[in-house]
Amino acid sequence: xxxxxxxxxxxxxxxxxxxxxxxxxxxxxxxxxxxxxxxxxxxxxxxxxxxxxxxxxxxxxxxxxxxxxxxxxxxxxxxxxxxxxxxxxxxxxxxxxxxxxxxxxxxxxxxxxxxxxxxxxxxxxxxxxxxxxxxxxxxxxxxxxxxxxxxxxxxxxxxxxxxxxxxxxxxxxxxxxxxxxxxxxxxxxxxxxxxxxxxxxxxxxxxxxxxxxxxxxxxxxxxxxxxxxxx
Amino acid sequence: xxxxxxxxxxxxxxxxxxxxxxxxxxxxxxxxxxxxxxxxxxxxxxxxxxxxxxxxxxxxxxxxxxxxxxxxxxxxxxxxxxxxxxxxxxxxxxxxxxxxxxxxxxxxxxxxxxxxxxxxxxxxxxxxxxxxxxxxxxxxxxxxxxxxxxxxxxxxxxxxxxxxxxxxxxxxxxxxxxxxxxxxxxxxxxxxxxxxxxxxxxxxxxxxxxxxxxxxxxxxxxx
Numbered sequence: 001x002x003x004x005x006x007x008x009x010x011x012x013x014x015x016x017x018x019x020x021x022x023x024x025x026x027x028x029x030x031x032x033x034x035x036x037x038x039x040x041x042x043x044x045x046x047x048x049x050x051x052x053x054x055x056x057x058x059x060x061x062x063x064x065x066x067x068x069x070x071x072x073x074x075x076x077x078x079x080x081x082x083x084x085x086x087x088x089x090x091x092x093x094x095x096x097x098x099x100x101x102x103x104x105x106x107x108x109x110x111x112x113x114x115x116x117x118x119x120x121x122x123x124x125x126x127x128x129x130x131x132x133x134x135x136x137x138x139x140x141x142x143x144x145x146x147x148x149x150x151x152x153x154x155x156x157x158x159x160x161x162x163x164x165x166x167x168x169x170x171x172x173x174x175x176x177x178x179x180x181x182x183x184x185x186x187x188x189x190x191x192x193x194x195x196x197x198x199x200x201x202x203x204x205x206x207x208x209x210x211x212x213x214x215x216x217x218x219x220x221x222x223x224x225x226x227x228x229x230x231x
Numbered sequence: 232x233x234x235x236x237x238x239x240x241x242x243x244x245x246x247x248x249x250x251x252x253x254x255x256x257x258x259x260x261x262x263x264x265x266x267x268x269x270x271x272x273x274x275x276x277x278x279x280x281x282x283x284x285x286x287x288x289x290x291x292x293x294x295x296x297x298x299x300x301x302x303x304x305x306x307x308x309x310x311x312x313x314x315x316x317x318x319x320x321x322x323x324x325x326x327x328x329x330x331x332x333x334x335x336x337x338x339x340x341x342x343x344x345x346x347x348x349x350x351x352x353x354x355x356x357x358x359x360x361x362x363x364x365x366x367x368x369x370x371x372x373x374x375x376x377x378x379x380x381x382x383x384x385x386x387x388x389x390x391x392x393x394x395x396x397x398x399x400x401x402x403x404x405x406x407x408x409x410x411x412x413x414x415x416x417x418x419x420x421x422x423x424x425x426x427x428x429x430x431x432x433x434x435x436x437x438x439x440x441x442x443x444x445x446x447x448x449x450x451x452x453x454x
Binding site for chain 2: 051052062063066114115133161162164165
């Protein structure tokens with residue numbers, strides 16, 4: 001894999017509210033060598049950008065707007081708000097599982113909604129989301145996907161050997177727990193409703209949001225048993 | 232198309248990399264931004280975009296990072312849609328080739344209307360449901376995925392073709408990607424179909440788990 005030569009932020013699967021904290025790094029800051037190598041994608045990308053600016057098809061400020069929206073404003077906090085409400089309000093949870101499009105209409109997200117279905121983890125069922133054909137992901141609820149979600153390894157293996165993949169993320173499931181993988185082959189976007197962890201009984205929605213992680217909503221993390229009383 | 236993008240069930244890719252980053256470099260942000268602007272301007276639809284990436288040279292596809300694939304698909308679409316020519320792209324690349332910092336040679340341009348268009352596109356709800364024929368299958372029905380191998384775009388993954396599953400829900404009538412990627416909008420009933428791991432992977436299955444795939448009516452037949 002050619003990802004190895006890229007700098008990355010360490011692969012910690014952090015809480016939802018940390019999803020907005022990525023710093024802007026710069027090409028020249030992250031490349032230890034001056035100039036460019038033959039297989040460096042930068043010249044090709046910047047050539048296209050220059051051409052499209054000359055043709056007035058794109059603009060500096062519109063590119064910045066697109067980046068700011070998804071890198072700083074739209075993130076997994078949207079999904080965490082939904083999960084927190086589902087944990088706190090049984091009637092909402094039932095509406096969410098029966099018709100997520102309808103249930104999500106009561107939120108005022110900074111982004112338009114996609115067709116969504118929410119799959120609930122239970123004592124017997126663990127759900128996880130993948131897109132084997134490309135990289136479909138519930139952007140409106142979770143923001144931009146992390147790189148690992150888009151890799152051939154995750155896309156190829158999640159449908160064939162989900163338990164092995166989940167084990168790599170630190171999720172070990174009992175043999176009697178059924179794994180249900182949702183391959184996002186249409187414009188329906190899938191999100192997992194994790195089980196509410198023990199120890200969170202006294203928390204309100206705002207506190208519950210802090211317990212939810214992006215990875216739990218993709219289905220590659222279990223919150224069960226993680227008592228976060230100091231959240 | 233039976234392309235290398237259709238990765239479900241392939242062996243050999245190794246552990247999932249611990250790479251949590253959304254972007255690795257500024258040029259990736261620029262590619263993402265250009266793509267979103269083109270999408271906001273209606274330059275192409277999502278199915279055309281996916282099909283453009285699928286047509287990348289398979290060896291290059293596997294050797295590329297995610298945003299390199301976006302860049303490749305974006306160039307292909309812009310040429311095919313007549314917005315730029317190969318010659319213009321080549322000339323632009325030659326101008327950049329000698330630059331020590333490729334980012335520095337990109338001219339600045341402000342366009343408030345384009346900023347508004349991007350904002351409005353992000354704020355708009357996505358709706359792929361359309362009027363169309365009534366569904367032939369209902370929840371609980373057994374179905375088999377047709378053994379079709381179209382040369383064009385399809386969202387019927389290879390690993391479920393010829394496999395039998397069960398309809399678990401009907402999503403409604405949705406735009407058919409096989410048509411939409413090739414300039415025709417047509418809708419068909421869309422189903423969530425459950426496949427047992429034993430049906431997909433046989434005796435080599437990891438456990439008796441299940442995979443759900445969204446499949447359009449024309450992908451399916453009665454077993």
